[in-house]
Amino acid sequence: MAGVRIVMLGTGAALVDPDRGHSGIVISAAGRHYLLDIGHGTTRQLVRANIDPSEVNHVFISHLHFDHIEDAAYFVISTWMMNRTVKPAIYGPPGTQRFVSHLLEEGAFHADINARAQYKQRAESMEMVRPAVHEFGPGLVYEDAAVKVHADYVEHIPSEILHCFGFRIEVEGKVIAFSGDTAPCESMARLAQGADLLIHECTFPEEALAFRKKTNIGTYAHTSPTELGKLAARAGVKSVVATHFGHFDTTSPVMKRYLAKHMPIELVGPQFMESVVRDIRRHYAGALAIAHDLMRIDL
Numbered sequence: 127m128a129g130v131r132i133v134m135l136g137t138g139a140a141l142v143d144p145d146r147g148h149s150g151i152v153i154s155a156a157g158r159h160y161l162l163d164i165g166h167g168t169t170r171q172l173v174r175a176n177i178d179p180s181e182v183n184h185v186f187i188s189h190l191h192f193d194h195i196e197d198a199a200y201f202v203i204s205t206w207m208m209n210r211t212v213k214p215a216i217y218g219p220p221g222t223q224r225f226v227s228h229l230l231e232e233g234a235f236h237a238d239i240n241a242r243a244q245y246k247q248r249a250e251s252m253e254m255v256r257p258a259v260h261e262f263g264p265g266l267v268y269e270d271a272a273v274k275v276h277a278d279y280v281e282h283i284p285s286e287i288l289h290c291f292g293f294r295i296e297v298e299g300k301v302i303a304f305s306g307d308t309a310p311c312e313s314m315a316r317l318a319q320g321a322d323l324l325i326h327e328c329t330f331p332e333e334a335l336a337f338r339k340k341t342n343i344g345t346y347a348h349t350s351p352t353e354l355g356k357l358a359a360r361a362g363v364k365s366v367v368a369t370h371f372g373h374f375d376t377t378s379p380v381m382k383r384y385l386a387k388h389m390p391i392e393l394v395g396p397q398f399m400e401s402v403v404r405d406i407r408r409h410y411a412g413a414l415a416i417a418h419d420l421m422r423i424d425l
């Protein structure tokens with residue numbers, strides 16, 4: 127395989143969205159696949175992207191919010207059943223070992239894994255359902271002949287509560303930066319410096335933020351379109367993919383009922399994306415794409 131291929135597997139935020147899955151990105155290069163986040167739907171989306179999930183051996187988790195990790199059991203158990211031959215490796219923030227241990231054989235899916243392990247073929251491949259977990263801090267997280275993955279803290283949830291990371295990935299001479307979830311911050315600007323591609327969260331449009339401020343809804347630890355444009359221009363990135371959208375473009379009546387508490391409901395719908403593009407463009411003039419599930423980018 128020549129070059130680097132990226133597929134945006136899931137591009138929504140944490141609520142139930144009929145049109146967008148939870149966070150998941152696959153980078154393919156040199157015949158290998160690297161997953162960034164493993165939110166709900168990621169495993170199924172790999173198959174839809176024509177990638178065999180049992181050939182995906184490396185998973186990097188930005189933070190342990192459920193919309194970035196809840197497909198982990200599905201991924202590990204289903205690829206065990208698909209006769210995976212390489213033990214999966216999961217790289218994540220402190221807490222990842224606990225999450226994985228409580229999820230599989232020794233935890234939530236004990237009964238299922240135990241039942242399947244009664245079959246000879248499964249019993250002989252138990253290592254495939256026991257991921258190698260590597261908890262990381264800021265710095266170089268992973269390296270092989272094709273890829274280097276660096277991580278640094280971003281500003282989403284205070285780190286005494288939840289460790290949140292962004293990534294800078296060097297692959298085949300290209301640089302890809304991924305924000306995870308974050309407010310605009312210095313460390314993300316550094317991770318993104320001169321990148322060929324910046325994949326950055328853009329959870330709420332400015333109009334939704336103004337509404338949240340007015341109605342005093344919760345705290346805000348995400349990046350707005352205007353802030354994303356500013357950061358991308360400052361970091362001198364060659365292209366931007368905005369993602370992790372907070373459902374404001376939905377046409378679902380169920381979602382609209384809920385979103386009425388969070389944003390000016392008359393604006394909600396696909397046309398709301400117009401203001402996202404307009405506001406990113408206030409500061410950033412380079413290549414720009416608005417992510418949708420299964421969107422493919424070739425570098």
Ligand SMILES: [Zn+2]
Pocket residue numbers: 139140149191193194307370
């Ligand atoms: Zn999220």
Ligand SMILES: [Zn+2]
Pocket residue numbers: 189191282307
């Ligand atoms: Zn989050």
